[in-house]
Structures are given as C-alpha cells and as structure tokens.
Amino acid sequence: xxxxxxVSASPHVRENTSIQKVMFGVxxxxxxxxxxxxxxxxxxxxxxxxxxxLAALITEAVIQKSRGVPVTIGDGSALVTGVLLxxxxxPGVPWWMPVVGSVFAIAIGKQVFGGVGYNPLNPAxxxxxxxxASWPVQMTTTWLPGRGGTLSGLTxxxxxxxxxxxxxxxxxxxxxxIADPNSxxxxxxxxxxxxxxLGSSESIANLFMGQVGGCIGETSAILLLIGAAYLMFKHYxxxxxxxxxxxxxxxxxxxxxxxxGLFTGNALFHILAGGLILGAFYMATDMxxxxxxxxxxxxxxxxxxxxxxxxxxxxGYPEGVSYSILLMNVATPLxxxxxxxxxxxxxxxxx
Amino acid sequence: xxxxxxxxxxIGEAAGFVSVPVHASISGKxxxxxxxxxxxxxxxxxxxxxxxxxDSWDESVVPRDNVDALTPREIRDIIRDxxxxxxxxxxxxxxxxxxxxxxxxxxxxxxxxxxxxxWLTADHRLMLERPAEVMRGFRLIMKALGCERGFVGIxxxxxxxxEAMKAAVPSGSGIRVVMVQVxxxxxxxxxxxxxxxxxxxxxxxxxxxxxxxxxxxxxALAVYEACHKGIPLVRRVVTVTGNPxxxxxxxxxxxxxxxxxxxxxxxxxxDEVSKVISGGPxxxxxxxxxxxxxxxxxxxxxxxxxxDVDTRPPDPCIRCGHCVHACPMKLLPTTIEKYVMVxxxxxxxxxxLNDCIExxxxxxxxxxxxxxxxxxxxxxxxxxxxxxxxxERSDKEKGx
Numbered sequence: 016x017x018x019x020x021x022v023s024a025s026p027h028v029r030e031n032t033s034i035q036k037v038m039f040g041v042x043x044x045x046x047x048x049x050x051x052x053x054x055x056x057x058x059x060x061x062x063x064x065x066x067x068x069l070a071a072l073i074t075e076a077v078i079q080k081s082r083g084v085p086v087t088i089g090d091g092s093a094l095v096t097g098v099l100l101x102x103x104x105x106p107g108v109p110w111w112m113p114v115v116g117s118v119f120a121i122a123i124g125k126q127v128f129g130g131v132g133y134n135p136l137n138p139a140x141x142x143x144x145x146x147x148a149s150w151p152v153q154m155t156t157t158w159l160p161g162r163g164g165t166l167s168g169l170t171x172x173x174x175x176x177x178x179x180x181x182x183x184x185x186x187x188x189x190x191x192x193i194a195d196p197n198s199x200x201x202x203x204x205x206x207x208x209x210x211x212x213l214g215s216s217e218s219i220a221n222l223f224m225g226q227v228g229g230c231i232g233e234t235s236a237i238l239l240l241i242g243a244a245y246l247m248f249k250h251y252x253x254x255x256x257x258x259x260x261x262x263x264x265x266x267x268x269x270x271x272x273x274x275x276g277l278f279t280g281n282a283l284f285h286i287l288a289g290g291l292i293l294g295a296f297y298m299a300t301d302m303x304x305x306x307x308x309x310x311x312x313x314x315x316x317x318x319x320x321x322x323x324x325x326x327x328x329x330x331g332y333p334e335g336v337s338y339s340i341l342l343m344n345v346a347t348p349l350x351x352x353x354x355x356x357x358x359x360x361x362x363x364x365x366x
Numbered sequence: 367x368x369x370x371x372x373x374x375x376x377i378g379e380a381a382g383f384v385s386v387p388v389h390a391s392i393s394g395k396x397x398x399x400x401x402x403x404x405x406x407x408x409x410x411x412x413x414x415x416x417x418x419x420x421d422s423w424d425e426s427v428v429p430r431d432n433v434d435a436l437t438p439r440e441i442r443d444i445i446r447d448x449x450x451x452x453x454x455x456x457x458x459x460x461x462x463x464x465x466x467x468x469x470x471x472x473x474x475x476x477x478x479x480x481x482x483x484x485w486l487t488a489d490h491r492l493m494l495e496r497p498a499e500v501m502r503g504f505r506l507i508m509k510a511l512g513c514e515r516g517f518v519g520i521x522x523x524x525x526x527x528x529e530a531m532k533a534a535v536p537s538g539s540g541i542r543v544v545m546v547q548v549x550x551x552x553x554x555x556x557x558x559x560x561x562x563x564x565x566x567x568x569x570x571x572x573x574x575x576x577x578x579x580x581x582x583x584x585x586a587l588a589v590y591e592a593c594h595k596g597i598p599l600v601r602r603v604v605t606v607t608g609n610p611x612x613x614x615x616x617x618x619x620x621x622x623x624x625x626x627x628x629x630x631x632x633x634x635x636x637d638e639v640s641k642v643i644s645g646g647p648x649x650x651x652x653x654x655x656x657x658x659x660x661x662x663x664x665x666x667x668x669x670x671x672x673x674d675v676d677t678r679p680p681d682p683c684i685r686c687g688h689c690v691h692a693c694p695m696k697l698l699p700t701t702i703e704k705y706v707m708v709x710x711x712x713x714x715x716x717x718x719l720n721d722c723i724e725x726x727x728x729x730x731x732x733x734x735x736x737x738x739x740x741x742x743x744x745x746x747x748x749x750x751x752x753x754x755x756x757x758e759r760s761d762k763e764k765g766x
Contacts, residue, residue, distance in 0.1 A: 021641045021675060022652040024740035026726030028674065032733040034681050090681070132682030132734070250688075307687035307700060351701070358718045359556065359695040360566040 034131065037302075038091030040251045044242030045098050045297070051238040052231045055161040056106035060231050063106065067113035068097030074121040079130070092131045096120050099139035102232025102293060103337060104146060107157030112150065116142040136344045137301045140337045147337075161234060164226030169212045181228045182288045183333040186213055193274040210274060214281045222287035233290040243296035255312035256305060256319075257295040261286055263320020272328050291323065294336035304344040311347075311354035318343045318350075369396045374424035374598050377413045386449040386459045391600035391620035394418040405625075405644040405658045406651055412659070415622070428596045433506075441510040441593060448592035449599045449662075453584030454482055454489075454553070455645055457663030460585055464510045466574045472511045473577040476562060477504045477586055479520040479527060480546055482553035483646025486666040488603040489583045491616045493520070493527040497534040500583050503590030505539065507581050516541040517562050521548045550648065551725040555580045557694050569695075569721050584665075604628065604660055608669030610637040619660050625667055626656040641670040648726040681734040689728035689738060695721050699728035699738050706745035711752055719745050 052060040075093040079086045088094075100116050120142030125134045147154045158181055160166045167185045180188065189206040192198045198206070212218060221227050225235025232239075246252045265282040273279025285291070299305060299319050306315050319339045326335025371377060371390040378388035390413075398414040430436075436444070446461035466472055477500075481489050492500060508516050518535075520528050522545045532543045546552055546561045556567045558580060565576040573580055581589075584603060591597040600620055607614040612633025619628055625644075629635060643650035644664055689699035697718040705714035722742045729738040 020639065020652065020654055021677065022654050024737065024743055025643075025645075025650055025652075025724065026648040026729050026739060027641055027643055027650065027652065027668070027670060028647040028730065029676050029735060030731050032731070033735070034684055034733050037684070037686065037733050087681075092684075130682065132684045251686075302684050302686040305685075307685055307690050307698060309690075312687075355698060355701075355717065356690070356696045358569045358697060358721055359560075360569045360571065360721075361696075362568055 033090075034092065035090045037251055038095050040246065040249050041095050041297070042091060042098065044245045044251075045095075045102075045232070047238040047241045048102065048232045048235060048293075049098070051225055051235040052102075052106070055225055055234065056159050056231065057162075060101075060106050063104070063108070063110065063113045063231060064098060064101040066110060067101035067117045068094055070114040070117035071097035071100070071121050074118045075126065075130075078122060078126040082126070084130070087131065090131065093121055093125075096125070096138045096142075098232075099298060100142045102297075103139060103143040103230050103290065105154065105157045105229075106159045106231050108150075108153050112146060112153060116146045119145045132303055134303055135347070136341055137298050137304050140298055140341050140344075143337050144341060158228035160228050161221075161226035164221050166228035167213075168218050168221035168227035169209070170217075181333070182213060182218070182222060182284070183327065185209065186284065186288070187327075187333045189213075190272075190274055207274075214284055219283060219287060222284070227288075230290060230293075233293040236287045236292050239292045239296060243292075246296070246300075252296065252300040253312075255309060256299050256316040259313050259316030260295040260299055260319045260323075261291065263317045264291060264324050267320065267324035268328065271324070285324075285327065289327075289334045290336040294323075294340055295319070298337075299340050299343070304347060306347050306350045306354060308351065308354045308356050310356065311350045314350050314354065315343050315347065318346065370394075371396060371415060372422050372424040373600060374427040377415075380446070384459055384462050386446055386451060386461070387598075388413075389449055389598040389600055390415055390424075391622050392417045393420050393422045403655055403658050405653060405661055405664060412622075426596070427598070430594060430596055433593050436506075436509075436593065438510045438512055441506055441589075444592050445510070445589055447598070448588070450585065450588045450592060451599070451662050452582055453588060453602055453662065453665070454478060454582035455649070455663050455665050457661070460581070460589070463579055463581070464507065466511070466579070470574045471577060472513045472574060472579050474515045474517065474563065474579075475504070475508045475511055475513050476558060476578060476580045477507075477516065477518040478553060478555070478558055478580050478582045479518055479524075479531065480553040480558055481521065481524075482551070482582075482665065483648050483650070484550065485607050485668055486605045486646050487607075488605045488616055488665050490524050490527055492583050492587060492603055493524070494530050496587060497530040499590045500586045501531065501534040501536075501541075502594070503586030503588070504541070504581070505536075506589050506593050507579075507586060508541075511579055513579075514540045518543040519546045519552075519558050519562050520544070521546055521552055523548045550727065551694055551723070554694065554723055554725060556723070569718070599662060602660070602662060602664070604664055605666035605668075606632040607666065609671045609674060610635045610639045610669045612636050621662055622659045624656075625653075625658050625660065628660065628667060629656060629669075635669060637671045639669050640672045640675040643668040643670065648730065649724060676735065678735060680736050683734055683736055686733060688731040688733065689736075692727040692731045694725060694727060695723060697722060699742075700736075702745070703736060703738050703741045706741045706748075709748065711745060711748050714745050715749055719749060722746070 071093040072088045075088050076086050097117055100120050101113050120138040124138030124141035128134045158166055168182050189209045192202050192206040223236045227234050268285035269280045269282035306312050322339035323335045372393040375390045376387045377390050380387045394415045394417040397416045401409040402412040404410040442461045442464050450460045451457040479493055518531050535541050555573055559565055559578050567573055567576055588599050601618050603618050605616050606628055615632050642653040683700055702714050702717045702719050724739050726739050
C-alpha cells in the first residue's frame with residue numbers, strides 16, 4: 016500500500032468528460048454535413064475543409080509554442096474552428112482563402128486572447144468576417160450549384176430576373192423588384208412568379224436536402240439537423256439558443272418578410288435558406304462565446320434572431336447569420352451580468 | 367492521566383451552548399491527553415484510553431422507564447448530556463437544532479433517510495435493521511420540537527427501507543414515509559425540504575425559517591438510545607467501502623476507534639490506495655493518514671484506487687454552463703470561481719458564494735476539471751477573515 020495518499024478538496028470523483036470529448040463530439044456531429052458537402056460540391060469541398068483544418072491546427076501549435084505554453088491542438092477546439100470556417104465560405108473560392116481565414120481565426124480570434132476559453136468572439140465567424148471584408152468578390156460570387164440542382168434551387172423557365180445567385184440573394188432581388196415603384200409590370204409579374212417558385216415545395220425540398228448554392232457546409236438542413244440531434248442527445252448543446260434563434264427569425268420574417276404586407280413572409284424558406292441552421296446549432300451555441308445562464312441563452316438567441324432578420328430584410332447583405340452571432344458574442348458579458356439566475360430560496364428585497 | 371474510565375464517563379465537558387460533552391467509549395485507563403491527527407485536518411485535542419477489555423459501563427448509564435412522561439425540555443437536556451450531534455456528517459449539536467427560538471415555530475420535522483452521498487449505505491442499513499428504534503427516536507425529536515407532523519424522506523432506490531420504516535410508523539402518529547427521487551444532493555437539508563414540502567429555505571437562512579427541522583436517521587437512533595437506555599453517543603454506524611477494500615461493510619464502531627483497525631475488520635486493503643476519504647466521494651475530506659479516529663460526524667470511510675482518481679490538471683473554463691445547470695442552489699459556479707480566483711470576495715459573496723453548500727455537483731460535471739469547490743472553500747475562508755477583520759475594526763472604533 017502506498018504511503019502517500021493524494022489529498023485534495025472534494026469532490027473526489029468526476030464525470031468522465033473533458034474539453035476534448037466535447038469538441039470531438041462537435042466534430043462527429045459535423046461529419047454528415049462534411050460528407051454532404053463533398054457530395055454536393057465535389058472533392059474540392061473536402062480539400063478546402065482539410066486545408067482550413069490544417070491551417071488552424073498549425074497556427075495554434077506555432078503560436079502556443081512561441082508563447083511557451085503547452086500545445087493543446089489535441090483538444091479538438093482548433094479542429095472545430097477549422098471545419099466551421101470552411102463551412103462558412105463558398106465552395107468556389109481559391110485554395111488559399113480558407114488558409115488565410117483559419118490563420119486569422121486562430122491567431123487573432125483566439126490565441127491573442129489567451130486560447131481556448133478566453134476568446135470573446137467565435138473564431139470561425141471572425142475568420143469569415145475577415146475574409147468577407149477583405150475579398151468580398153470571391154466571398155460572394157464563387158458559388159457552385161449543388162449536384163443535381165441549380166444555384167438558386169429553382170429551375171427557372173426562361174425567367175431572366177436573377178439566375179446566378181443563391182436562394183437568399185434571389186429572394187432579396189425579387190422582393191426589391193416588387194417593392195420598387197420603377198419596376199415595369201413585366202418585371203413585377205416575373206418577380207412574383209420567381210417568388211412563388213422559391214416558396215414551392217420543390218424549392219423547399221431542395222433547401223432541406225441541400226441541392227442549392229451556398230457556403231460549403233450550410234446548405235443541407237437535414238444533414239445539419241442530424242448532427243444537431245446528436246449534440247442534443249449528448250447534452251453538448253441545448254434547445255434554448257437554437258430554438259429561440261430560429262423561432263425569432265421565423266416570426267419576424269413571416270411578419271415583415273412578405274412582399275404584400277404584414278404576415279405574408281415565408282418563414283420556412285428563411286429558416287432553411289442560408290446559414291441559419293448551421294449558425295443556430297453550431298455557432299451561436301459555441302460555449303465560450305454565449306451566455307451561461309438559461310435566461311441569458313434565451314436573450315442571446317432572440318437577439319441573434321432579431322439581428323439576422325433585420326440584416327436579411329432591410330440590411331445590406333442577403334445573409335446576416337454570421338454578423339448577428341458576432342454582435343451577440345460581444346453582448347454576452349453584458350447579458351451574463353444581468354441574467355444571474357435567482358438563487359435557491361432567494362427572495363426579492365422589499366422596498 | 368492514569369484515570370480509570372468506564373463506558374459513558376464524561377471525558378470532555380461542553381464549553382458553551384453550541385457544544386456537547388464527550389464520553390469515554392470504552393472502559394480502561396487514560397494513557398495520554400494531547401494533540402493527535404483529526405479526520406477534519408490538522409491536529410486536535412484528544413484523550414487516549416487504553417482499553418481493559420472489560421467494557422464496564424459508567425454508573426450514570428441507566429435505562430429509563432418513564433420515557434413517555436419526559437417533557438420537551440427534559441428530552442433536550444438528555445440529548446445534550448448524551449453528547450448527541452447530527453450524525454449525517456455535519457456534527458452540529460442536536461439539542462441546539464431542537465431549541466428553535468419562539469419566533470420560529472416548527473410545524474414539521476423531517477427524518478432524513480435520503481443517503482447524503484453515493485457509496486454510503488449507513489443510513490440505509492440502520493433503517494433496515496433498527497426501524498422501530500429509529501422511529502421511536504424520531505417521535506422523541508418531534509416531541510422535543512412540539513410538532514405534530516413528521517415526514518420520513520427516503521430515496522426511491524431503497525424500497526426495502528421504505529417498507530421497513532412504514533411498518534414502524536405507529537397508527538395515528540402524523541408521520542408519513544415518503545419516497546423521494548434519487549438524485550444528488552437529495553440528502554442535503556434544503557433540497558430535501560423542497561422535495562417533501564415544496565418549501566424553499568431562504569438564501570442565507572436555516573430550515574427553521576420555514577418551520578422545519580431535519581434530523582438524520584442515525585441521530586434519531588442516538589436519541590432513542592439516550593432517552594430509553596441512558597446510553598450516551600459512544601458509537602455510530604460507519605460505512606467502510608471503495609474498490610481497494612477487501613470486504614466493504616457497515617460497522618458500528620465505538621467513537622475513537624482508529625480507522626486503521628476498522629480497515630482491518632473490513633478485510634484490509636487489497637489494491638493500491640490513492641485516496642482515503644472520510645465521508646463520501648462528493649463532500650468527504652481526503653485523509654493523509656489512517657491513524658485518525660472515528661469521530662461523531664464520520665458517516666463513512668471511502669478508499670479510492672488509482673483508477674478511481676483523476677489527477678489531470680484543470681483546463682481553462684470553456685463557459686459550457688454545465689455547472690450552472692448542475693448547481694442545486696441555482697448559483698453561477700463558473701462566475702463565482704472567477705471572482706474568487708482574483709480575490710474579489712465581495713463580488714463572489716454577492717453572487718452567492720456563501721450560499722454554496724459545497725455539494726460538488728459543479729466540479730463533478732465540469733469538462734475542464736476546474737477545482738470549483740476548492741476555490742469556493744478558499745473564498746469562504748477569505749470572506750470569513752474579512753468579516754472578522756471588519757468586526758475587529760468596528761470594535762476598535764467603538765472602543766475609541
């Protein structure tokens with residue numbers, strides 16, 4: 016028998032869990048969408064994802080080495096950032112873009128603040144924002160149509176409104192044409208036709224399966240939801256943030272997103288199109304950058320939803336998921352401060 | 367030194383209201399009085415008795431016939447003189463808990479049969495083996511409190527104990543045996559009261575603030591022994607368990623028995639032992655030696671092998687919020703930890719540092735293995751020091 020016992024404060028047993036387990040859980044959840052991206056956009060998508068991951072891991076290792084701290088690339092957090100960054104860029108970008116994005120995400124988004132746990136903003140989204148600001152053309156035009164589908168998810172019958180755009184961009188364009196007093200009757204008729212097509216069951220099915228143009232990992236709702244179900248089952252994420260986020264977008268786009276007045280918008284289209292599902296389940300739920308209290312999570316989710324809806328409906332971009340989440344990341348410390356849960360047995364002080 | 371003592375002879379007088387006397391637990395000769403290692407850490411005053419093997423009892427230990435005629439006051443005095451403290455682990459003097467101020471009338475007594483921690487089975491065995499005595503002790507406790515209503519809370523994984531205790535309830539006594547959900551920390555006072563009565567003890571308050579007093583089953587048995595048989599608290603049930611233990615069992619050793627000899631009785635330690643814990647895995651105290659005695663508050667001795675102990679250093683907090691969901695007191699453990707780590711004690715207290723019951727749930731679920739409870743204990747210590755200093759300062763100002 017050993018003469019020296021370990022002496023430490025309680026508790027003396029722990030759940031078998033670790034950062035690594037949580038992070039690799041997220042990677043596993045992303046596998047269906049990775050496979051889907053290869054199916055829809057070809058091996059090119061896989062190469063971009065691998066480059067992004069490699070760049071993230073190497074950047075993390077190099078910086079940690081130079082900081083003289085233990086290299087923790089095995090914990091999976093840089094890997095998650097790498098995959099998510101690649102998921103947030105179009106499949107047609109030049110090969111160096113995910114590399115630059117990942118280096119920025121890890122170096123400026125994470126290590127500058129002290130590494131895992133200390134970054135105020137979601138590193139992958141920060142990397143995407145950096146790329147979008149620096150190379151806006153590549154980031155908004157290098158779309159590829161999903162295999163067996165078209166870029167917009169529509170089979171346009173000789174309509175010349177917009178053909179080379181993603182579903183959200185098409186939605187934006189036609190809504191603008193309908194609202195524009197200078198549009199000709201012909202244009203408006205065509206736009207209404209396209210709008211109806213966007214809301215058709217065929218278009219919704221394409222969005223659900225992912226046979227449309229979009230960022231590498233965001234197009235297939237079904238594959239992302241499979242992974243999200245796994246994360247929920249493992250208790251790595253919970254319903255509050257994604258649930259309130261999507262519900263808020265649904266309500267606001269239904270209320271204000273229609274061409275013919277209040278409550279004529281297509282909520283289902285707005286949930287499935289663009290990066291909402293990817294953002295709501297995989298990035299808004301990023302533990303480090305979202306609130307810890309249940310009430311805070313709801314405020315965070317609703318805030319993301321409001322911002323996304325504002326950007327999509329009246330802002331300058333067709334898509335607003337990543338900026339919404341980044342903005343709410345910034346608000347997280349404030350939310351945390353004001354949403355301390357009521358302590359057990361706490362009573363309001365009278366007076 | 368050299369005094370002859372018998373079982374039940376008082377060897378340590380109570381020093382104030384919130385203290386109780388200590389009795390010799392065996393008969394023999396006092397061979398030393400000095401400072402010895404204590405399970406709660408450090409060294410404490412102790413009396414060493416060399417046993418004479420006679421086990422002869424002190425003349426003061428005489429059975430009582432007229433137990434039903436005892437007044438609440440008499441019951442409290444007997445409990446105090448018998449040296450009875452809460453045997454659930456906190457070892458708070460029982461007579462104090464049974465003397466609520468007039469401003470806080472008690473309408474309900476709760477007998478805590480929800481084992482306070484995993485691994486420990488002492489309370490379970492007591493309810494199975496001595497249900498009638500435990501129940502009589504509980505009725506004496508109710509009488510001392512002057513309350514009509516009593517609940518026995520037992521976790522639903524012990525249906526046999528529920529049966530045994532139900533059978534022991536006398537008809538028309540106002541006592542109900544209730545099955546409560548198996549969850550940790552169900553055996554914590556405030557949580558048990560909430561489960562049984564849906565009453566929430568105010569933050570910073572005591573159960574008596576909601577008209578409730580909770581007593582452990584072991585304490586109830588001790589009350590029975592003291593009132594009926596005149597026996598002071600000289601023994602208690604201790605669970606000896608853990609993977610390295612040859613034959614994990616419950617024992618009823620005399621207070622003061624060395625842990626090393628308990629271990630011998632339990633078949634010795636087969637494997638290598640990494641950690642020795644007085645109490646349970648969630649709240650127990652790690653020991654550095656087996657040369658400590660059984661004390662009144664020792665509900666178990668848990669031995670952990672190398673495979674049971676995680677010694678990896680903590681990782682940074684990733685703000686996953688699992689601790690927030692786990693906290694039964696609805697605190698923000700991660701935030702409080704951060705405040706304590708920068709010694710912003712006033713902020714930590716504001717966030718509920720002193721409401722923490724140190725149940726260990728937060729640290730248990732933490733993927734980064736943060737030493738949350740460790741920090742909270744440290745923070746509470748700092749907070750107490752600050753309070754002491756503030757009190758001294760105001761005393762000084764008054765003096766001037």
